[in-house]
Amino acid sequence: MDVSLDLLIGAIVAGLLLGGFYAAVTAGISISFGMLDIVNIAHPGFIILGSYIAYIINIQFGVDPMIVSVVMLPVFYLLGTVIYQVYYLSFEKRGQESLRGLAFFFGVLFVTEVVLLLAFGVDYRYVEAPYIGPSLHFGPIDLPLRMLVPCLAALTMFTALQIFISRTFTGRAVLAVSQDQFALQLMAVDPVRIKRIAFGISIATASIAGALLVIIQPVEPSVGREYIGRVFAICVLGGLGSLPGTLIAAMLLGVVESITATFYGPSWAPAIAFGFLLLTLAFRPSGLLGR
Amino acid sequence: MSAILHVQGLSKRFGGFVALDGIDLEVQPGERLGLIGPNGSGKSTLVNCICGTLQNETGSVAFDGNVVDGLAAHERTHRGLARSFQLPRPFPSLTLADNLRIPMLYTVHKRAGTPLHAENVEARCAELLQMVGLANKGNHRPRDLTQVEMRKLELARAMAAEPKLLIADESMAGLSHSEIEDILALLVKLNESGITIILIEHIMTAVMSFSQRLAVLVSGKKIADGKPQDVVRDPEVVRAYLGE
Amino acid sequence: MAPFTLIAIAVATAVFLVIREPNIEYLFVAGYTIVQYIVLATAWNILGGYTGYVNFGSAAFFAMGAYSTVALVTFGNEIDELVPESLAPIFHLIFPLSIPTLIVIGGVVSGIVGFGMGYLTLRLRGAFFAIATLAMAVVLQTLVVNWEFVGGSGGAYIVRPGEFPGLGSYMQYLFALMLALAVLAIVTARAIERSRLGYGFAAIRDDELAAEASGVPTLRLKLVATTISGALMGMAGAPFPYYIGYLQPQSAFGLEYAVNSIAMPMIGGTMSWVGPLVGTLLLGTLQQVANVTISSAVNLLLVGLLLIGFVIVAPNGIVGLVQDRLRARRAK
Numbered sequence: 001m002d003v004s005l006d007l008l009i010g011a012i013v014a015g016l017l018l019g020g021f022y023a024a025v026t027a028g029i030s031i032s033f034g035m036l037d038i039v040n041i042a043h044p045g046f047i048i049l050g051s052y053i054a055y056i057i058n059i060q061f062g063v064d065p066m067i068v069s070v071v072m073l074p075v076f077y078l079l080g081t082v083i084y085q086v087y088y089l090s091f092e093k094r095g096q097e098s099l100r101g102l103a104f105f106f107g108v109l110f111v112t113e114v115v116l117l118l119a120f121g122v123d124y125r126y127v128e129a130p131y132i133g134p135s136l137h138f139g140p141i142d143l144p145l146r147m148l149v150p151c152l153a154a155l156t157m158f159t160a161l162q163i164f165i166s167r168t169f170t171g172r173a174v175l176a177v178s179q180d181q182f183a184l185q186l187m188a189v190d191p192v193r194i195k196r197i198a199f200g201i202s203i204a205t206a207s208i209a210g211a212l213l214v215i216i217q218p219v220e221p222s223v224g225r226e227y228i229g230r231v232f233a234i235c236v237l238g239g240l241g242s243l244p245g246t247l248i249a250a251m252l253l254g255v256v257e258s259i260t261a262t263f264y265g266p267s268w269a270p271a272i273a274f275g276f277l278l279l280t281l282a283f284r285p286s287g288l289l290g291r
Numbered sequence: 292m293s294a295i296l297h298v299q300g301l302s303k304r305f306g307g308f309v310a311l312d313g314i315d316l317e318v319q320p321g322e323r324l325g326l327i328g329p330n331g332s333g334k335s336t337l338v339n340c341i342c343g344t345l346q347n348e349t350g351s352v353a354f355d356g357n358v359v360d361g362l363a364a365h366e367r368t369h370r371g372l373a374r375s376f377q378l379p380r381p382f383p384s385l386t387l388a389d390n391l392r393i394p395m396l397y398t399v400h401k402r403a404g405t406p407l408h409a410e411n412v413e414a415r416c417a418e419l420l421q422m423v424g425l426a427n428k429g430n431h432r433p434r435d436l437t438q439v440e441m442r443k444l445e446l447a448r449a450m451a452a453e454p455k456l457l458i459a460d461e462s463m464a465g466l467s468h469s470e471i472e473d474i475l476a477l478l479v480k481l482n483e484s485g486i487t488i489i490l491i492e493h494i495m496t497a498v499m500s501f502s503q504r505l506a507v508l509v510s511g512k513k514i515a516d517g518k519p520q521d522v523v524r525d526p527e528v529v530r531a532y533l534g535e
Numbered sequence: 536m537a538p539f540t541l542i543a544i545a546v547a548t549a550v551f552l553v554i555r556e557p558n559i560e561y562l563f564v565a566g567y568t569i570v571q572y573i574v575l576a577t578a579w580n581i582l583g584g585y586t587g588y589v590n591f592g593s594a595a596f597f598a599m600g601a602y603s604t605v606a607l608v609t610f611g612n613e614i615d616e617l618v619p620e621s622l623a624p625i626f627h628l629i630f631p632l633s634i635p636t637l638i639v640i641g642g643v644v645s646g647i648v649g650f651g652m653g654y655l656t657l658r659l660r661g662a663f664f665a666i667a668t669l670a671m672a673v674v675l676q677t678l679v680v681n682w683e684f685v686g687g688s689g690g691a692y693i694v695r696p697g698e699f700p701g702l703g704s705y706m707q708y709l710f711a712l713m714l715a716l717a718v719l720a721i722v723t724a725r726a727i728e729r730s731r732l733g734y735g736f737a738a739i740r741d742d743e744l745a746a747e748a749s750g751v752p753t754l755r756l757k758l759v760a761t762t763i764s765g766a767l768m769g770m771a772g773a774p775f776p777y778y779i780g781y782l783q784p785q786s787a788f789g790l791e792y793a794v795n796s797i798a799m800p801m802i803g804g805t806m807s808w809v810g811p812l813v814g815t816l817l818l819g820t821l822q823q824v825a826n827v828t829i830s831s832a833v834n835l836l837l838v839g840l841l842l843i844g845f846v847i848v849a850p851n852g853i854v855g856l857v858q859d860r861l862r863a864r865r866a867k
Binding site for chain 3: 033039041086090098099100102103104106107108110111113114115117118222225226228229232233236267268270271273274275277278281282
């Protein structure tokens, strides 16, 4: 009994750390899907792209992956604005976002994965950093720094986003655009510009999430697909567009996944998130804290 | 005589915003009811709740003697409730004739129990298009139409469902004087054949000449309901339109 | 039988005989893949192009067909271990099941899966449905990977008989069956297009809210679309274990099925049965050539880029472009 309890506590702690990281991964989707209503299923692809960029620079120059991701923020932001512009002109303006917009992002996800596959092959890649390896110990609880540092970085980024959304003019404009585009126009703010900025930010978060991902686990091109379900499951469960809800849902998913992996084996983990998603969509589509 | 439409205590909120607050409304069979109110007063929301496009939180809607709460919109249409949308929602990839075919195939056909003959459907589509003044545009697509023509199509599509009660939501916006006369004449003719009509409009001359009874909605509440000439003189109504 | 159906059967027969002439086994192998995609693309388009609901999980429906075959064949091989002695003779009479029977069963299984998934998610917006299809694909793959009876992650071997009496190699038989399925898929799609059901689908695709208000029972029709689409995909998957010999979950649930089922109709044109056919023939042939000359990864990259390109530039696909050209010429 003692052993099981230790195992359970360990699983829960690991799950919480994982959950923090999941929140960072999902933050971008909370913005693009939750607030802007854009089903960007290519988001995990950008995260993996971020991972690989962090990996190359880390391996070549020994720079810490998180620093790489921060340096890459403007690049990812720019990429996001360009993609939004294409999406807007081709689909949103024509009112075709449901079928063609989805196919577009699916194509982008797919192309990203195949390009990475061609460039790097199927081998798992991992980065090197001083905090990968050592752990903190508090009694029966193990806190691998490999998980703890990304979790803390994730929470920092998440808090920064929340402050941006609730305190800055642009951030509040983003919230406004998600609720009432027309009213925003009446206030002489261009909704398209706001959405472009918001989408740019959502892709920028992928840069950071990618670096955190490759710290936590080795990556290969198809890893992104595992995260599609997780990301949307968390977003929907947390209530679309609610950043605090996303955090809670992410922690919840992390813990459930961790417990399942510990007691039933890791091969069931991918199904957990998706199962969550299907159940949430079927029974409580507005999520835990949704509007 | 029992009302064909009976709305009781209907309320609808969107998050914290109360769009409709305890609306009571009765419409008699064969009546011509006008519904007016400033923009944002909840007229379209009321229509959406009556027709099942939106679900109201509280209150009840009864149509033709039966409670329709919980029924999907398409089922209410089958029972004889039809509406046009304030912002036209045509089927963009279908021709105008095919736009009208949809309610015929799915409402009239359902009621009749037997499949309609192709020629009858064709003829009926042409007839409806003629009635609203779109006769030779049968095989055009909605994108070729002007805003005004799209509103006419909306009305024709609602008529194609052969309703007992037709709700015309701002079908006359932007029409010329003679076009308004045409549509009014059309609605009167429909009414004479037994169809109850609720007319939602901003064009006061049309509303006044058409309605047997007038209801006024302001900020989600019904503030007046009675004979048109009495309602327009009601101080509360005047205040709502002209401000304090 | 309707004239179109007869023509379709005639064309399929002609194709079979033409492919048979040079007696090169590879032609059957490549031809099977392309014709299989005709079925998948046409099936996808019934839900995607006609009704407007994107399915990212085509691979899952395909794999359900394949794995019901694997399960039934494995069961057939192990009757004596699994069934009480008294009942064994009955089972030995029924098993092994012929491939046409397996196809029907595969279709039923995938149809039920489609119905079930639709029931859970079709009340919500199209975007949620699309995400749910992705989710479902992963869940089903995880289940299969953990199901030892069908081989789990290690895979399953299905022995292909060497010959089919009267036809020649077994591959020819599989090819003929797939051609028959393609005929079925196209005839079904065309029948839907011209029917009351097709109008209902189009109304849902164009404006679901207005469709409801016009009396279209949108949920019911969407369920019909999902079920038919899923069933056809399952039927396409049922012979797959025989075709490939050794079936691993990664191949059955492979990404190329999801991408191609979407890319082929969207590039060909989603408004009618012609589009998926055109798209499949073009893309399918392109890929067979690319697989041999370049590499399968570059081939998939091309498909992805073409999909993005067409979706942005030519929303109605190749068929749409041709129609526009004809309309412009007629206007002159």
